[in-house]
Amino acid sequence: MFTIVKREEMAEGTIILNEIEAPLIAKKAKPGQFVILKANEEGERIPLTMADTNPEMGTITIVYMVVGKSTAIFRDLQVGDSYQDVIGPLGKPTHLEKVGKVVCVGGGTGVAVLHPITRGLKQVGNEVICIIGARNKGLLILEEQMHTASHDLRVCTDDGSYGHHGFVTEVLKEVLQSGDIRLVVAIGPVPMMKAVSNLTKEYNVATMVSLNPIMVDGTGMCGGCRVTVGGETKFACVDGPEFDGHQVDYDELILRLRAYQEDERKSHEHYCNIRDAVKS
Amino acid sequence: MAITAEKKGQKGRVPMPEQEPKVRARNFLEVPTGYTVKMAQEEAARCLQCKKPGCVAGCPVGVDIPGFIELIAQGDMTGAIRNLWSKNALPAVCGRVCPQEVQCEGKCIVGKKGEPVAIGNLERFCADYERENGSGELPPKASPTGKKVAVVGSGPSGLTVAGDLIVKGHDVTIYEAFHKPGGVLVYGIPEFRLPKAIVAQEVNFLARLGVSIQCNAVVGRTVSLDELFEEGYDAIYVGVGAGLPRFMNIPGENLVGILSANEYLTRANLMKAYKYPEVDTPIPIGKNVVVLGAGNVAMDSARTAMRLGAESVKIVYRRSREEMPARKAEIHHAEEEGIELFLLTNPTRYLGNDRGRLTGMECLRMELGEPDDSGRRRPVAVKGSEFELACDLCIVAVGSGANPLLTSETPDMQLNRWGNVVANPRTGKTTKKGVWAGGDIVTGAATVILAMGAGRDAADSMHDYLTLGW
Numbered sequence: 001m002f003t004i005v006k007r008e009e010m011a012e013g014t015i016i017l018n019e020i021e022a023p024l025i026a027k028k029a030k031p032g033q034f035v036i037l038k039a040n041e042e043g044e045r046i047p048l049t050m051a052d053t054n055p056e057m058g059t060i061t062i063v064y065m066v067v068g069k070s071t072a073i074f075r076d077l078q079v080g081d082s083y084q085d086v087i088g089p090l091g092k093p094t095h096l097e098k099v100g101k102v103v104c105v106g107g108g109t110g111v112a113v114l115h116p117i118t119r120g121l122k123q124v125g126n127e128v129i130c131i132i133g134a135r136n137k138g139l140l141i142l143e144e145q146m147h148t149a150s151h152d153l154r155v156c157t158d159d160g161s162y163g164h165h166g167f168v169t170e171v172l173k174e175v176l177q178s179g180d181i182r183l184v185v186a187i188g189p190v191p192m193m194k195a196v197s198n199l200t201k202e203y204n205v206a207t208m209v210s211l212n213p214i215m216v217d218g219t220g221m222c223g224g225c226r227v228t229v230g231g232e233t234k235f236a237c238v239d240g241p242e243f244d245g246h247q248v249d250y251d252e253l254i255l256r257l258r259a260y261q262e263d264e265r266k267s268h269e270h271y272c273n274i275r276d277a278v279k280s
Numbered sequence: 281m282a283i284t285a286e287k288k289g290q291k292g293r294v295p296m297p298e299q300e301p302k303v304r305a306r307n308f309l310e311v312p313t314g315y316t317v318k319m320a321q322e323e324a325a326r327c328l329q330c331k332k333p334g335c336v337a338g339c340p341v342g343v344d345i346p347g348f349i350e351l352i353a354q355g356d357m358t359g360a361i362r363n364l365w366s367k368n369a370l371p372a373v374c375g376r377v378c379p380q381e382v383q384c385e386g387k388c389i390v391g392k393k394g395e396p397v398a399i400g401n402l403e404r405f406c407a408d409y410e411r412e413n414g415s416g417e418l419p420p421k422a423s424p425t426g427k428k429v430a431v432v433g434s435g436p437s438g439l440t441v442a443g444d445l446i447v448k449g450h451d452v453t454i455y456e457a458f459h460k461p462g463g464v465l466v467y468g469i470p471e472f473r474l475p476k477a478i479v480a481q482e483v484n485f486l487a488r489l490g491v492s493i494q495c496n497a498v499v500g501r502t503v504s505l506d507e508l509f510e511e512g513y514d515a516i517y518v519g520v521g522a523g524l525p526r527f528m529n530i531p532g533e534n535l536v537g538i539l540s541a542n543e544y545l546t547r548a549n550l551m552k553a554y555k556y557p558e559v560d561t562p563i564p565i566g567k568n569v570v571v572l573g574a575g576n577v578a579m580d581s582a583r584t585a586m587r588l589g590a591e592s593v594k595i596v597y598r599r600s601r602e603e604m605p606a607r608k609a610e611i612h613h614a615e616e617e618g619i620e621l622f623l624l625t626n627p628t629r630y631l632g633n634d635r636g637r638l639t640g641m642e643c644l645r646m647e648l649g650e651p652d653d654s655g656r657r658r659p660v661a662v663k664g665s666e667f668e669l670a671c672d673l674c675i676v677a678v679g680s681g682a683n684p685l686l687t688s689e690t691p692d693m694q695l696n697r698w699g700n701v702v703a704n705p706r707t708g709k710t711t712k713k714g715v716w717a718g719g720d721i722v723t724g725a726a727t728v729i730l731a732m733g734a735g736r737d738a739a740d741s742m743h744d745y746l747t748l749g750w
Contacts (some may be wrong), residue, residue, distance in 0.1 A: 024502050040461055044551070044560040045459075072561050085459040087496045216561075217497055218549070219457055219685050221523040226534055226599035234529070238685060251571060252534055257634030259536045263562040270557060 002037075002083040011139040015065050015109055016075055017051070023058030024232045031116035032094030032210065035060065036218045038085040039077065044070045047215050049187075049241060050089070052113035060086075063112030063141070068264045069271040076275075082173045083122035090218045091241045094208075098125040099182040103175055104150065105196050106132045106169050111142050113210055114146055114187045121147040121185070127151055129181075131171050135193075137239060138164035145200025176203045183208065186245060190254050197245035211236045214259060228252050294323040302629035303618035305586050308471045308554055315378075315405040317355075317435075322408040323355040326390060327397045334387030335399060340733035345384055345399055351403060360737060361410040364403065365419065367473060369443035369486075370436060370732065372478045372638055375404025376727045377576075379607045404686065411481060418489055419629040422449035422586040426745040429515040430455060431688065432499045435463025436728045440735030441481065441742070448583045448743050452490070453513075455497040460550060463521055465660075465728070470580050472587065474550070505693075505715060515714050515742050518693075518701060518734065522720035528572065532630030537638030539679035541573070541581045547625035548584050555680045566673025567595045570641065572627060573677035579610040581675040582619045593619045594669070598626040599658040600644050618691035624648070624659065629667070630674065630723035680725045687721075700724055708738030716742055 006019035027033060035050040052061035066075050077083070095116050102121050106114035112159045117150065122128045130150035135139040139223050147153045154171045155163030164171050169192075176199070186196040186206045193209040200207040208275045213236050215225035219237035230247035234240065296312045296319075298304070304311050315323065319657040327349045335345040344363055351360035365373045380386070380400040388396030407692060429448045431438045446452045461468055462479040487493060497503065505516055525540030527533050528728035544563070549552040553563035569580050569585040574597035582593045595614070600623050604611060615621070624646040631640040648657035682699035694702040694711040701710055701717040708716040718734030720726055744750060 020508075028502060042552075042559040074562070085457070086482075087498060088458070088501065090498065090501055206385050216543055216546050217458065217524065219501075220683050221525070222546055223525045223540040224543045225528065229536060252636065256534065258534055258635075259564070261561045263556070265558065267557045267562070 003088040004077055004079050004081055004083075004111075007077075007079050009269070010063075010141045011134070013020055014139065015063060015141055017063045017112070018057045018059060018074070018077070019052075019054075019061045019109060020083060020086060021058060022060045022086050022088075023028055025086065026055050026058045026060050029053045029060060030076050030093035031048070031096065033089035033091050033119045034212075035062065035081050035086055035088030035090065035219070037062070037074070037217075038088075039070070039073045040084050043073065043084065044217060045087075046070050046074070047090070047212060048236070049113040049210060049212065052116055060088075065109045069268040072268060072275075087218065091237060091240075091273050094120065096120040096124050100126065100186065102126045102183045103172060103181055104128060104130045105172055105184060105186040105188070105192075106130070106146070107168060107192040108134070109141070110188030110192070111146065111211075115142055115145055115149055116184065117185055117187075118146065122149060122151065122211075126183075129175055130154065131156065131168045131175070132168035133157065133168040133188075134139060135159065139269050147180050166221045167195070170193065172196060172199060176200065176205060177209060177251075181205050185209075188256065190250055193245060193248075194250035197248065197250070199225075201246050208242050209245040209248060210241045211243060211248070212241065213252065220266060226255075281467050285648035291326060291693055293326070293398050293600050294401075296401050300630045301613075301618070302615040304674050305583075306584065308587055308591070310475050311472055311613060314400075314408055314713040315401060317409070320352055320405040320409075321355065321403060323398050325403060326348045327353070327688070328389055328391055330454070334389060335384040335397075336387075336634075338387035339731045340383065340533065341367050341736055342382075343403075348400055348406060349399070352406065357406065357409050358414065360406045362419075364406055368403075368732070369440050370728075371403050371481050372438065372482060373474060374729055374732070375407055376474050377469060379727060381608050383729070406566075418485075419447055420449050421489065425449040425450070425746060427451065427514045428517045428662075429453070429742065430508045431519065432505075432516065432722075433457075433463055433519040433521060433719075434461035434483070434493065435519060435521050435719060435731065436465060437731035437735035438463065439486060439740075440732045440741045441446055441517045441519065441716075441718075442486050443489070444462070444736060444739035446489045446491050447744060448484065448739075448747060450743075453492040453494060454486075455499050455503070456493065456495045457498040457520075458550060461493050461495060463519075468487055468580070470545065470579065471554075472583065473580065484636055496683070500689040505686075505690050505712070515549065515716070517708075517738055517742065518686065518710070518715060518717040518736070519719045519722060519731065520683065520686055520721045521683040522680040522725040523685075524681040525676070526679045526681055527726045528627060529676065530627060530629050532632055532638075532698075535630055535638045536636050537566070537672055538630060538674045538676065539564065541571075541577045541675050542680065544581055544675045545577070545584065548588075554584070554588060559680060563588065567591050569670045569675070570627075570669060570671040571595050571675045571677055573597065573679070574599070574621075575677065575679070576607055578675075578677035579606045579614045581677050581680045583614055583617060585675065586617055586619060587623070587671065590673075594622050594627050594644065594671075595619060596622045596627060596669070597655060598624065600624055603656050609684070622669070623698050625663065627669075628658065629727060630653045631668070638672055638674055640668050641674065642666055643669055668724065680720070681719055683725070693717075698724065706737060707741035708734055709741060714745075
């Protein structure tokens with residue numbers, strides 16, 4: 001069973017961290033890889049890139065934002081509860097290589113995914129600057145951990161409640177102008193990854209992004225996760241989840257991510273209504 | 281004998297009762313409802329009990345067809361199912377999904393002058409009768425050999441290998457990537473054609489025999505073949521199926537509303553999305569649906585779309601009716617349910633709106649030219665015949681290739697140029713020591729029964745290897 005051994009609420013309860021017993025996956029997983037989780041018999045298969053693994057303890061860590069019915073069900077799972085199914089590790093691991101000066105840019109739950117990659121890039125000998133952002137101070141996650149994982153952490157908030165007042169791209173621009181950046185890794189909401197990639201293209205700096213499109217099996221069987229990269233169709237689950245940020249068709253990805261938006265909204269509302277009714 | 285044949289042949293086949301097309305086109309219950317004992321015995325009496333039965337030669341696993349039919353005629357249903365089981369571990373499945381018209385029934389002598397004996401229906405009857413009325417007694421097992429076998433994939437070939445090797449006394453573990461066992465029987469074939477409770481029962485039968493089933497185990501990712509050997513397995517069977525969807529590779533294919541049949545059917549069948557929002561996995565509901573392709577998977581997709589409430593469902597296929605690869609029964613059922621066939625038609629591009637959603641497709645009319653490599657007449661585009669077909673959902677069912685997930689992680693197992701595993705056609709032996717393979721990952725997308733036949737051959741060869749050392 002995939003039992004939750006640790007649970008933390010972050011960002012005012014909108015983001016949840018779960019450490020889950022999954023010894024086989026923990027033994028194999030590398031930074032950048034993802035798992036698929038299913039809470040119960042009727043549950044949906046939800047892909048999430050792992051935020052950490054602990055091979056000795058046989059656990060993996062996931063961090064997710066509550067956005068729909070499936071993640072609302074995840075939120076209700078407490079320490080000692082189990083996910084019915086966890087499948088992985090899936091996707092290709094991040095290629096960790098010493099290239100020199102590197103910038104890691106993270107937004108939202110993307111910061112959690114970025115954490116092991118940042119740590120890995122530092123471990124192999126890169127000088128790592130990290131830029132993380134959120135709408136406001138309360139929504140910022142893993143600041144301390146990112147501080148430890150990098151050499152230099154910059155923080156941004158959209159409302160100016162903490163750190164730089166503005167977007168991560170503004171800070172990134174300053175850093176890029178200082179020169180000799182060899183690689184940028186950007187993980188976060190699609191519009192953020194798009195903005196980062198547009199900017200780094202101007203400076204001709206290689207950029208890697210991690211995508212999380214809609215998928216079912218995660219093993220290359222359904223093709224639901226197809227993305228256009230450099231004019232070619234790729235399956236994010238087996239060809240990715242990481243791609244050259246300058247080649248990704250973000251606009252198509254945004255549209256594809258909205259495929260079930262209406263269904264999901266209704267189903268989430270319905271679930272919350274039932275849940276509230278049961279509680280009261 | 282001639283007189284008997286004449287007399288028996290004159291009698292038509294006993295039809296299997298079915299749900300009315302209009303009713304069933306909107307529900308997910310099984311379409312044919314099964315023979316009663318009386319119907320089965322009446323149909324069984326039509327068999328001529330040929331001395332040299334063509335039907336057996338036409339069966340990929342060599343079921344003793346006259347034998348089990350004779351036992352039904354005599355009312356010995358236990359004997360009949362035992363007879364079937366000795367050659368076929370999944371009769372409830374095969375009775376429902378085998379292409380009998382080109383196999384056993386296609387070779388039936390009664391069929392020369394009239395309708396062939398309904399072998400598939402009788403096989404199904406036998407399995408269903410046992411499930412509902414049988415003792416549930418397990419077949420005898422040989423004493424333990426102490427050898428361990430891993431079976432990768434729980435589709436028809438993997439289940440066959442597991443069933444064969446467990447009764448021969450080996451320790452068998454099945455590794456399945458999905459959260460539920462059954463492979464294509466669970467994710468691919470719809471409820472209305474093969475109820476999932478039946479597949480679950482077949483799998484449960486193996487579990488009762490002692491087969492261990494590990495779900496959520498993606499071999500090639502969670503664990504590699506070499507790691508399985510390190511864990512102490514003596515032999516491995518790879519039956520991972522043809523899990524790589526083919527697309528048309530025409531402009532607009534990534535619009536929202538275009539799904540591979542794999543995705544559409546996996547949502548509907550494995551994830552039970554037809555019950556959404558009772559379950560959490562959604563499925564796109566099309567008003568005007570186009571299905572590309574004309575095999576069984578295309579028919580399953582089209583009939584699923586109809587059941588999910590489509591106003592129109594069209595099968596678009598570039599060849600003619602004669603070349604349609606689906607079972608005759610599936611085409612017949614689909615047409616009865618109101619699915620239209622757009623034959624000799626080929627899409628050239630998809631059309632979408634500003635929200636990136638599918639609104640239609642541009643097609644060309646085709647005509648048949650000279651035969652191609654497959655021996656079928658090659659479809660050739662008719663110049664200037666472009667026309668638009670409005671649709672808001674398109675399911676691409678033009679075949680599956682070999683999924684590279686496991687094979688790319690196993691460099692010492694030889695592949696052919698299409699990425700299929702190279703295996704000895706008689707034994708299923710691969711170029712990697714201790715590893716056998718069969719089913720779609722070897723042959724490319726084929727049928728349940730051919731995969732089972734490959735599993736049977738591989739199991740025999742694996743047994744020799746485990747007991748005799750070759």
